[in-house]
């Protein structure tokens with residue numbers, strides 16, 4: 001599939017894409033935070049040849065050498081076509097260019113039975129992220145898995 005990447009993700013697009021993946025992002029209050037975050041965080045988008053934005057990623061720059069993928073979502077109709085991989089690769093390329101040494105991402109841990117996030121963990125691990133630890137940052141019922149990738 002052919003697409004282009006831009007160094008920007010706008011809140012309206014984040015909102016539209018999150019609506020396509022309710023299995024992962026079904027809590028309006030959390031979605032609001034992600035949508036608002038697009039106003040301030042560095043973003044990356046994937047746009048098809050028809051001009052439709054089908055994937056977004058937001059980056060939290062904690063320290064000059066350590067970034068976090070704050071949000072990544074691909075329109076459900078376009079899953080499995082390399083768009084998530086392209087977003088991650090663009091993030092890594094930019095991070096390396098700017099001297100970043102470590103990327104992290106947080107997601108739902110394997111001690112929770114959710115099958116949607118099991119796919120997400122497979123994606124991250126398939127991309128080369130290493131599970132670092134699972135903790136209760138999001139509360140006891142929502143295990144938080146931290147994955148890292150040295151660049």
Ligand SMILES: CC(C)(COP(=O)(O)OP(=O)(O)OC[C@H]1O[C@@H](n2cnc3c(N)ncnc32)[C@H](O)[C@@H]1OP(=O)(O)O)[C@@H](O)C(=O)NCCC(=O)NCCS
Nearest residue numbers: 021024072073074079080081082083084085107119120123
């Ligand atoms: C996780 C996500 C970003 C991956 O994006 P994508 O464009 O579908 O991923 P790609 O097409 O680049 O796939 C990369 C690999 O992951 C696998 N994969 C991706 N999505 C998958 C899915 N839903 N189910 C099973 N495998 C999947 C692909 O098979 C591929 O493996 P391969 O390279 O061995 O063939 C996307 O599925 C998504 O938006 N999921 C919902 C939101 C989400 O999980 N966000 C992260 C929250 S922490």
